[in-house]
Amino acid sequence: MSWLNSEAFTMFGQHIIWSDMVGNILGLITLALGWRRSLWTWPVQFLSGLVLFAAFYGHLTGSAGKQAVVMAVALYGWWQWQRTKGKAEDGHIAPRFATWRERAVMLAAAAAGTVAVALLFTAYPKLSWDPWPDAYIFVGTLVAMYAQAKAMVEFWFAWLLVDLVGVPLNFANGYAFSGFVYVIYGALVLWGMRDWWLRSRRTAQPVLEGAPA
DSSP states (O other), X not given: OGXXXXXXXXXXXXXXXXXXXXXXXXXXXXXXXXXXXXXXXXXXXXXXXXXXXXXXXXXXXXXXHXXXXXXXXXXXXXXXXXXXXXXXXXXXXXXXXXXXHHHHHHHHHHHHHHHHHHHHHHHSGGGXXXXXXXXXXXXXXXXXXXXXXXXXXXXXXXXXXXXXXXXXXXXXXXXXXXXXXXXXHHHHHHHHHHHHHHHHHHHHSOOOTTSOO
């Protein structure tokens, strides 16, 4: 798997490695499939994590460990969507807004998780190249994936907050391809957010007895 860490091409003076390119392209496909509420979003997410795990394993233990967690959450998402698919009229999952309690729990988990992971990264520098932003993106990604698994519209807001840090951070640290992909992520997030928002409103509307479906 050494080829994953070799250079694919150079763009704007930045050296693009295969793992960065392949992993991020798969991540982009994952988000697009999530917007379409396709069950395939989870296998592709798992594959993206597997590619990056293979690229990092052996020399970047912390990064490999993060991808292992992402793959575990992808399996959870697959299981959740298998259980809840078919609730929408088109046979897919039915998006919904989280309750205030669910929002509070996710915000608290994101805040506490970011602090805990950042402190871990700070204590063990080899686990991360920039502890606090890296912890924010890592924990934010897990929260977004959890919300997606639960079919919550808020999953798009979580991704947007991750993008706001991910884009400048990747460019600043020389990961140009990741930075450009995060810009595309942002566009997909806004599009997907609008689609899920509208679908959740249609799902929430009660059907009056005798009225056409």
